Amino acid sequence: MLSSIQITNFRGFENLELKDLGRINLIVGRNNTGKTSLLEAISFVCDPKQAGSLPALFRPQWTRQNDARDARFYRWLLRNGVEDSVIRINAQTDEGMLRVAAGKALAGRTKPPDHGLDSPYHLSSQGSVNGSFDYSFQHTQRLVRICNISVLHRDSTKLVKDFAEAVRSVSGEQQLETLLRNVDQRIRSVRLDYDRNDSPQIVIDIGLGERIPIQQAGQGIYRLIAVYSEMLGQKPDICFIDEIENGLHHTILPQVWKGIAEAASRLNIQVFATTHSNECFVAAHEAFAHREPYDLRVIQLYNVDNRIEGRTLGREHIEAAIDGEIDLR
Amino acid sequence: MSKPRHRDFPRILIVEGYSDLAVYAELLDYLGKNTPQRVHIEMLGGRSTLETSLETFINPGLLAEKTHIGVIVDADADGQRAANRIAATLRRLTDQQVRENAWTPATTAKPRIGLLVVPEPAAPGELEDILWNAWADAPANTHAKQCVESFVECMAQKSSLRARSPVKGRLGALLAILNDDDPRPGPAAKARCFDFAQPHYKRIVDFLNGF
Numbered sequence: 001m002l003s004s005i006q007i008t009n010f011r012g013f014e015n016l017e018l019k020d021l022g023r024i025n026l027i028v029g030r031n032n033t034g035k036t037s038l039l040e041a042i043s044f045v046c047d048p049k050q051a052g053s054l055p056a057l058f059r060p061q062w063t064r065q066n067d068a069r070d071a072r073f074y075r076w077l078l079r080n081g082v083e084d085s086v087i088r089i090n091a092q093t094d095e096g097m098l099r100v101a102a103g104k105a106l107a108g109r110t111k112p113p114d115h116g117l118d119s120p121y122h123l124s125s126q127g128s129v130n131g132s133f134d135y136s137f138q139h140t141q142r143l144v145r146i147c148n149i150s151v152l153h154r155d156s157t158k159l160v161k162d163f164a165e166a167v168r169s170v171s172g173e174q175q176l177e178t179l180l181r182n183v184d185q186r187i188r189s190v191r192l193d194y195d196r197n198d199s200p201q202i203v204i205d206i207g208l209g210e211r212i213p214i215q216q217a218g219q220g221i222y223r224l225i226a227v228y229s230e231m232l233g234q235k236p237d238i239c240f241i242d243e244i245e246n247g248l249h250h251t252i253l254p255q256v257w258k259g260i261a262e263a264a265s266r267l268n269i270q271v272f273a274t275t276h277s278n279e280c281f282v283a284a285h286e287a288f289a290h291r292e293p294y295d296l297r298v299i300q301l302y303n304v305d306n307r308i309e310g311r312t313l314g315r316e317h318i319e320a321a322i323d324g325e326i327d328l329r
Numbered sequence: 330m331s332k333p334r335h336r337d338f339p340r341i342l343i344v345e346g347y348s349d350l351a352v353y354a355e356l357l358d359y360l361g362k363n364t365p366q367r368v369h370i371e372m373l374g375g376r377s378t379l380e381t382s383l384e385t386f387i388n389p390g391l392l393a394e395k396t397h398i399g400v401i402v403d404a405d406a407d408g409q410r411a412a413n414r415i416a417a418t419l420r421r422l423t424d425q426q427v428r429e430n431a432w433t434p435a436t437t438a439k440p441r442i443g444l445l446v447v448p449e450p451a452a453p454g455e456l457e458d459i460l461w462n463a464w465a466d467a468p469a470n471t472h473a474k475q476c477v478e479s480f481v482e483c484m485a486q487k488s489s490l491r492a493r494s495p496v497k498g499r500l501g502a503l504l505a506i507l508n509d510d511d512p513r514p515g516p517a518a519k520a521r522c523f524d525f526a527q528p529h530y531k532r533i534v535d536f537l538n539g540f
Contacts, residue, residue, distance in 0.1 A: 302390025309389050317385040324373045324382045327334060 001094050001270045002042070004237070008088040009079040009103075010044075011037040012308040020312045022297035023264050026284055027274045028329045029301030035274040038301065039240045040077075044271060045089040046144035046238060048137040052129045056273040058242055067074045069097040074133035076105055087135075093119055096140030099152075102133060147236035149227055159226055160200045163235030164192060172232050179228055179266065183259040184221060190214070221251035224259040231263050239264070245280040253283035261287050265295070272299075276329060285318050300328050338369035340397040340540050343386070345379060347372060350454055351515020353401065356533060359525045362540050368397075380418045387422045392440055397540050398423075399432070399443035401533070403455035411448040419444060430532065432539040439534050454496070460514055461500045463529035471516040502513075 004019045013035045027035045036058045043050065043057055045160045050057075078085050087102040103144075126136035167173035167190075176288045180187045188205040195201045202225065203211035214222050231239060241260075245253060264271050275281060281298065288296040301310040313321070313328070321328050337342055338339060342357070344350050350372045357363035357370075373382040379402065387398070401417065402411055412429040419427040423442050429450055432443040448454045465474040481498050485491045492498025504512035507522045517523065525534070 300388065302388060302393075304389045304393045311388065313385065316381055318379055320374075320381040320385040323378065324386070326373070326382065326386050328385075 005091040023295040030075035033301040100137040102135035147234045162229040166229045243274040245277040250279035335369040340368045355518035408450035463527040
């Protein structure tokens with residue numbers, strides 16, 4: 001689990017340092033304050049070998065068309081597109097240190113530059129994307145597995161696949177059902193079935209005498225099954241959920257957060273989620289207010305003279321924001 | 330209903346409670362400073378949580394986009410302590426030499442920060458003390474003042490009912506007559522029950538003129 005991260009020269013971040021990260025980290029800020037960029041920075045430092053996937057990881061509108069367009073994407077990963085600058089991202093975890101450096105300035109090096117790690121590291125390597133974006137990294141721990149959860153799940157085929165993966169083992173199935181029951185006690189079981197067109201679908205038993213398609217069980221349950229399926233199926237160390245409230249009525253949010261809190265705790269997953277919704281932020285706090293430990297943090301990002309800065313807020317300040325109706329977004 | 334948002338305002342006045350907010354809004358109006366998009370008043374709650382609320386509300390992003398941030402708090406039992414604590418919090422958050430009853434100098438890079446403790450650091454009390462004393466000390470109100478005092482005293486002696494805050498008890502009794510639709514200070518201020526030209530308001534008026 002990441003406990004702190006320092007990001008230099010990456011997109012709008014000149015030098016952003018975030019400490020005291022929690023199990024669930026809710027990222028808030030106005031448009032263009034770097035919420036998605038922060039997710040990209042965390043992805044990059046956790047798994048630099050996936051650098052080639054960065055363009056479309058959190059930007060669904062990014063369709064891979066040609067190398068020239070991707071080259072532009074990577075050029076603008078450097079703050080202000082300054083080609084001789086170097087991106088540096090350092091993250092402290094429970095197990096060790098993750099460090100990555102990237103940029104044109106690294107091109108042509110025969111061995112990874114010294115990242116200044118004192119302890120013996122497990123992994124050190126370098127790479128390049130399209131020959132235009134060179135990076136090197138050193139990790140003093142195993143690679144961190146990341147997973148980007150698509151909250152909309154309009155692609156039912158992918159949802160069914162994720163669900164099948166999650167319940168392939170008996171323990172996975174039991175775990176998923178237990179997690180769901182902790183949020184909604186009506187839920188008895190969730191299974192794969194076939195519809196009239198012989199397409200697989202997920203059905204749920206909520207005590208009606210017949211299992212019903214999850215689309216009919218309500219948006220909250222649908223979203224939770226989607227989120228749990230990805231968490232259990234992919235077993236990541238870190239989950240990203242961009243605009244978590246998307247498509248959800250605010251009355252469902254406490255239930256969704258309760259479920260995410262439960263799953264993240266049980267499966268030892270750290271979550272970074274972005275939101276524009278105050279109701280979402282309040283619902284997250286309500287879900288954690290009665291949990292021990294209180295493991296919610298709010299990462300607030302803001303623009304200061306064209307530099308993105310940020311801070312991490314814990315329980316005391318989250319409660320002050322809610323009590324005083326202070327808008328953190 | 331959610332609070333109005335401060336984003337469109339370059340100046341912010343931070344106060345503790347709703348009653349304070351409504352009175353200061355009328356005072357700004359009286360001074361001609363409550364024009365649209367001039368001063369936003371943010372209510373951050375009472376003394377016990379005010380420092381945490383200030384830490385939550387004030388961040389570098391806010392400091393970069395505002396020209397003035399003023400804070401007015403009640404002295405309560407120990408005005409000097411309140412002044413010291415809030416000034417220290419503001420100094421830490423803004424990196425400016427914040428002092429009570431003053432605004433920091435104007436610079437292009439930083440907003441001016443002001444702090445005022447009412448009635449004053451050396452005198453325990455709250456905004457209601459100023460509202461009551463300003464009305465009660467006016468020569469025209471001498472007899473009416475005695476009526477209010479007599480009423481509060483009579484309640485205490487003959488029924489054992491005492492206001493927890495004597496000044497709030499007196500002010501409430503007065504406003505029940507002056508503004509019987511809503512005898513709270515804020516609505517009474519809106520109904521023009523207070524004469525802000527009285528010298529008792531001078532410290533507040535001088536401070537608000539800093540906006």
